[in-house]
Amino acid sequence: MLARHLLELSRPDALVGDHVNYLAHQYVPREEKEVSPRLARLLQKEMHAVEAVPRIFLSRLPGTLPEVENAREKKRLFTSAMLPLILRANELIIADRGVLLSLKKKMLKGTTLRASERKWLQAKAKQYRVRRHGNFTMADIDLLIFRCDVIPPSLALAQAAMESGWGTSRFAQAGNALFGEWIWGDGDGLTPLEREDGKTHKVKSFDYLLDSVMSYMTNLNRHPSYRDLRLRRAELRQHNLPVTGAALAPSLVSYSERGADYVSDILTIINFNGLDGLDSAQLATHLEG
Numbered sequence: 001m002l003a004r005h006l007l008e009l010s011r012p013d014a015l016v017g018d019h020v021n022y023l024a025h026q027y028v029p030r031e032e033k034e035v036s037p038r039l040a041r042l043l044q045k046e047m048h049a050v051e052a053v054p055r056i057f058l059s060r061l062p063g064t065l066p067e068v069e070n071a072r073e074k075k076r077l078f079t080s081a082m083l084p085l086i087l088r089a090n091e092l093i094i095a096d097r098g099v100l101l102s103l104k105k106k107m108l109k110g111t112t113l114r115a116s117e118r119k120w121l122q123a124k125a126k127q128y129r130v131r132r133h134g135n136f137t138m139a140d141i142d143l144l145i146f147r148c149d150v151i152p153p154s155l156a157l158a159q160a161a162m163e164s165g166w167g168t169s170r171f172a173q174a175g176n177a178l179f180g181e182w183i184w185g186d187g188d189g190l191t192p193l194e195r196e197d198g199k200t201h202k203v204k205s206f207d208y209l210l211d212s213v214m215s216y217m218t219n220l221n222r223h224p225s226y227r228d229l230r231l232r233r234a235e236l237r238q239h240n241l242p243v244t245g246a247a248l249a250p251s252l253v254s255y256s257e258r259g260a261d262y263v264s265d266i267l268t269i270i271n272f273n274g275l276d277g278l279d280s281a282q283l284a285t286h287l288e289g
Contacts, residue, residue, distance in 0.1 A: 048277050052284035053084050059208050060176060066168040075273060078167040082160055082178075082209075083153060087283045089213045090150040093221075096124065097148045104141045124148065128222045147221045149233055154275035155245030156213065158266045159255070161273075175205025179216040225254035244279050245270050 058081050068074040103117060113121070113136070121136050121144075128147045132140045163180040164172035171177035181204040206212040220226045229251035236243050249266045256262035270276055 048274060053087055053281055055084060055088070055283055057085050057088055057210055061167045061172055061209065063173065065166070066173065074166050074168070075161070078161065079157060079278075081167070082157055083278060083281060084283065085210050085213050086151075086153045086156045087281060088210060089217055090153070091283060092214070093148060093150050093217065097145065100124070100141060100145050100148060104138070104145070107138060107141065127218060146230060146234060149221065149230070149237075150243065151217045151220055152243055152245040152248060153278045153281060154270050155248055155266070156216065157275050157278065158245060158249075158269040159216070161269055162266060171203045171205070175203065176207070176209050176212045177203045177205050178209065178212045181215060181219065226251065242279065244276060246276055
């Protein structure tokens, strides 16, 4: 019954491309002897040389990461764990973007959208904070397409590395918090140990690593502070140029209180670690056996 239930969850509905497929999730073993062959193959790979990234999505980062003394090995393990998740999140965004482009064609032809299609658009408008009045217009669809787009893997990896100390921070290890997103109020989160007096924020925590990646990408795709990033991305697409982390990083001056210094550090991480080579990486077309 459990397997049947999971299969039902993994089947996307007619227009829903954002259902997370947890069938491929790999729980991190407590001991080395519990590592499955599939997970071992993933964590032993140098991702820069992998043509098709395995569809193995860790639920949490390896708890041994903070204990790894060799910096190169730590970075390799972190990249091996994170790249499949980043590519999966982008895959879901691409699926949604495809639906949006298809619905735009229907509207251009004057075809009336079905109730299920309008309901799906309402969910996307809420996700990407597209305010509208009445029925969806072409301008609404265009704004959704503008916001619903991928984040280059090199940029996501560099920011995750910066914010989580290559997966060693308390927030990353205890709360799957990779990107330092803040929340206020009663939401699930971890209180910073050195939070300044008078501040009430927490660092948002997640049940799965993939949830953290998807939340980060949604944040970049809808928050007013990152409109320049979205404009730059759209400009690159208009001129048929690759959307790379190095091209978008300068638009992240508002991501940190450090401003331009933060951007400089992100670019350094991308360049020093050769992460730009991962911007063209793709997930394998099937689950690895």
